[in-house]
Amino acid sequence: MFQVTTAQTAQFQKDGYLLVENLYDAEEMDLLLRIGKADQEKAATVHAPKDAEGRESKLWLTADTERQDIYNACCHGHRMVDTMGKLLGDEVYLYHYKMMVKEPRVGGAWEWHQDYGYWYNNDCLFPDMASCMIAVDRAYQGNGCLKVLRGSHRLGRIEHGTFGTQVGADPARIALAEKHLDTVYCEMSPGSALFFHANLLHSSGPNESADPRWSLICCYNTRHNPCADKPGHPSYSPLEKWDDDRVLTLGRAQWQSMQAPA
DSSP states (O other), X not given: OOOOOHHHHHHHHHHSEEEETTSSOHHHHHHHHHHHHHOHHHHTTOBOOBOTTSOBOEEEEEOOOOOOSHHHHHHHBHHHHHHHHHHHTSOEEEEEEEEEEEOTTTBOOEEEEOHHHHHGGGTOOSOOEEEEEEESSOBOGGGTOEEEETTGGGGOOOOEEEETTEEEEOHHHHHHHHHHSOEEEOXXXXXXXXXXXXXXXXXXXXXXXXXXXXXXXXXXXXXXXXXXXXXXXXXXOOXXXXXXXXXXXXXXXXXXXXXXOO
């Protein structure tokens, strides 16, 4: 089982993110990809926000933490929750999780933003929150991988809203930050995981390749951080931690049930 080191925790605090290679194995990601593509229930809840060029990125979001499925197995697993707790230095609970898809050739960009730029409006008092993006399949520059501004979590919350054609962080402030901070393209192989602070500025380009880009993002708040209790963005409740082998156990069972005749 993966255990985050003191050095990795220090890197997260300095850079605002930590990339962990091979946090999940090939079978786990194969199951997650097959289930995600075949999941008609989730497909019915997909949203497709448009970027400035009118291209769409698809996602569904839920805070359903009770269901015995592969998504929750990832979000509840020790390798995820224990790591997140150590990086944030507090007990964490699941704020929500979402699957994001950029289809080949047409998948849209995400403008520069901070997650806390939006979560702030849910009355989250502190920015002591973070997310983990799991690469379900390969993510690289050509298919619109995530890019971050290293150390930007230390800037504090930047004003968010509609600026020209962009919806996200203030473009003038982004331009200033880009002059002083490194832009890092987070290219990831399937099963790799990127932990990143809620104030880290991040964005992604469009998918101009023939390869789709699927990712599962698990988002967490800390116990001491009060917030409004909203659908998809709940207030604190204790998070039960699951054994990591449940990703495979529940994933295999879920896939088998999806193949059963109706």
